[in-house]
Amino acid sequence: MIEQVLPPGVRVAELFADPEHTPDALFPQEATHIAKAVDKRRREFTTVRVCARAALGELGVAPVPLLPGVRGAPGWPAGIVGSMTHCDGYRAAAVARAADLASVGIDAEPHATLPDGVLGMITSESERRHLDGLARTAPHVHWDRLLFCAKEAVYKAWSPLTGGRWLDFLEADVAVDPLAGTFRARLLVPGDCPDGRVLTGFDGRWHVAGGLVVAGITVAV
Numbered sequence: 001m002i003e004q005v006l007p008p009g010v011r012v013a014e015l016f017a018d019p020e021h022t023p024d025a026l027f028p029q030e031a032t033h034i035a036k037a038v039d040k041r042r043r044e045f046t047t048v049r050v051c052a053r054a055a056l057g058e059l060g061v062a063p064v065p066l067l068p069g070v071r072g073a074p075g076w077p078a079g080i081v082g083s084m085t086h087c088d089g090y091r092a093a094a095v096a097r098a099a100d101l102a103s104v105g106i107d108a109e110p111h112a113t114l115p116d117g118v119l120g121m122i123t124s125e126s127e128r129r130h131l132d133g134l135a136r137t138a139p140h141v142h143w144d145r146l147l148f149c150a151k152e153a154v155y156k157a158w159s160p161l162t163g164g165r166w167l168d169f170l171e172a173d174v175a176v177d178p179l180a181g182t183f184r185a186r187l188l189v190p191g192d193c194p195d196g197r198v199l200t201g202f203d204g205r206w207h208v209a210g211g212l213v214v215a216g217i218t219v220a221v
């Protein structure tokens with residue numbers, strides 16, 4: 001599923017259920033990090049790391065601990081960029097060599113209307129007008145959830161590039177192309193990065209299938 005929204009060079013792994021994890025599924029540092037979490041959180045944390053290590057393996061990278069770092073962004077091994085996501089019934093990881101891509105952001109959500117009150121907090125008036133137009137074209141898609149999913153993928157791509165700067169939902173304007181399966185997020189705040197790069201926006205892809213919506217973004221080096 002997630003490969004639908006990423007270019008072929010990105011290595012991915014996904015699972016639609018949590019396997020029975022053996023005690024060595026996590027490195028000791030990871031197990032310590034998640035020890036006090038509730039069972040649901042421990043299972044998603046573990047399964048997505050199993051996915052991430054499988055995807056890393058495809059790049060020839062040996063299993064390593066993947067601990068949350070700055071603002072929760074995963075600490076990838078040197079020379080690797082990537083992203084992880086989990087929601088009910090889905091866990092996925094995507095990785096690439098930093099020589100090939102500067103950043104990756106993925107997000108998955110249940111394909112259902114957002115809970116009451118959320119849309120108003122995460123969209124501008126013009127984005128809501130855009131959503132109304134999309135709903136008239138293709139009423140079977142939950143465009144509100146898709147926009148949310150795209151924005152979370154934006155944040156995951158943005159965060160490592162900016163050294164962990166916060167980006168509010170209202171600080172990017174997202175436009176979805178319903179036919180091409182793409183979206184563009186235009187940044188409404190300066191996108192200066194520590195490496196001198198200046199971000200102005202992100203281009204991504206979206207896909208809806210099997211009760212899920214996924215979004216993926218890659219940023220060129």
Ligand SMILES: CC(C)(COP(=O)(O)OP(=O)(O)OC[C@H]1O[C@@H](n2cnc3c(N)ncnc32)[C@H](O)[C@@H]1OP(=O)(O)O)[C@@H](O)C(=O)NCCC(=O)NCCS
Pocket residue numbers: 044045048068070071072073074083084085086087106107108151152153154155156157159160164167168169170171172
């Ligand atoms: C961080 C956030 C995007 C995670 O999204 P989510 O739908 O809640 O959860 P997901 O399961 O899809 O993703 C969780 C994973 O994201 C990754 N993640 C967390 N913080 C991250 C960050 N700052 N940068 C990159 N990846 C991050 C982690 O791998 C995490 O899994 P883990 O804790 O098991 O390692 C979300 O909780 C959040 O804080 N959003 C507010 C910021 C935002 O989205 N702004 C919109 C800008 S337009």
